[in-house]
Amino acid sequence: MSLIPAHRQQHSLLPDFTDVWNSLAPAAGLASMFGTHLLRVEDTVDDGHYVVRAEIPGVDPDNDVEISVQDGQLTIKAERSEKHEEKGRSEFSYGSFVRTVTLPQGADEDAIEANYAKGILTVLVPVAEPTSEAKKVQVKKGE
Template identity: 35%
Template sequence: MIPMLRRRSTLPSLVDEFFGDDIIRRFFDDTESVTVPSVNIKEGKDDYTIEVAAPGFDKKDFKVEMNNNVLEISSEKEVKDESKDEKVMRREFRYSSFKRSFVLPDTADTDKIKASYKDGILNIVIPKKEEAKEKPVRQIAIS
């Protein structure tokens, strides 16, 4: 079955053609203020990696904390006011705050977590405990 997209009504689409996409949503929809970055979670042989897509931030904007086996990633960034001489006709990008939490498995070595930020991606590497790492295949002699 092919999914179908439906518009709520034809009036907003007519208004959109004349005034732009956000004229109606500006009054009724508050999704513009909610920003949650996307993440990738990978499991390697020796560690877990969490990648957070957060372009436009600096590494000082992030706070990464461990709280009872829960990894919390948060950021608060102030939105700068534009010059009083400029009239903003449309604002589609702005940064605010977010918080993501991840329950770590018991196999994670939470004392050795490392984080880095480069090219808009926050990388958090969580090593596995020694007993959780994959062991090489071993031949067992039959007696």
């Protein structure tokens, strides 16, 4: 059992903010003002790793996905541009997506790994178990 808290969202009767933003932003012109959609993610702590998963179908992970970490914040950015054509009919979807999550205490920012398969981006961040012991600090005698 892990003692590291995961940033979990509980199911509630209220809609997810991401759903509200993505539905209202285009209608209100906010998407063009801010230029991005919020990226839906799920996060857990599993087997000594903080795991962040994002569903981003239709992107090329080599060219369209950027993951960065700074000051305990993990940021995932993605750009999607898809076009489907069938018998004189075409349909496209595009947009940029971004999401920043706070890494748990003890996260090893230098050992982060990411994998993209079947439209799911998985980011693994090794995390050390927090110590519950108090550390003693020696007091030095001044002159």
